Amino acid sequence: MTDSQKQSAIVRDWKPSAEFRYFIYDPNGDGFTYYRSAADRDADSTNIIAQYCDDGWDEDVENIVAGEISHTCEKTNVRARPPEDEIDGEGYDQDGDYWAEEWDYKCGYELLPLAAQGGDV
Known part of the structure; x- marks a missing residue:
């Protein structure tokens, strides 16, 4: 499976739940995005972080956070x-x-x- 296929297989939600408890907060993107697993969240993080690099790194990249909702x-x-x-x-x-x-x-x-x-x- 290619990286592109893996990315399209990741299921995201916009509201936390017991099923979607892992998150990334992207202040310049979609805000909070929730995932079924830490592995899906971590796989998606590469693309999210990459969006902050143009001719150089946007300092807001340091405001991206990830975690698990309790x-x-x-x-x-x-x-x-x-x-x-x-x-x-x-x-x-x-x-x-x-x-x-x-x-x-x-x-x-x-x-x-x-x-x-x-x-x-």
Whole structure:
């Protein structure tokens, strides 16, 4: 298999998940790109780094980083918007919580571990 064929066989995603937990961050390219394995990520890194060399090296090449995601920021404690007849004219529900007109739900956010896959934690 040629290098070009190997590159086209690499599957990338734009959102981290348990399946796509390995990443490269390319500040002048696609930003974060996620991979199924460290080997795929490392294979793709050669092409990403090479894009920073023209007549000389662009200093931004030093801002490329790679790693493995362990946690992502996820919605928690999601509460659906109450029916309109339970929200008063000022936007408050029966519990005294404010609901702006454009809000369909309320929630918090927390860093949570990626779902385990194949025994990974």
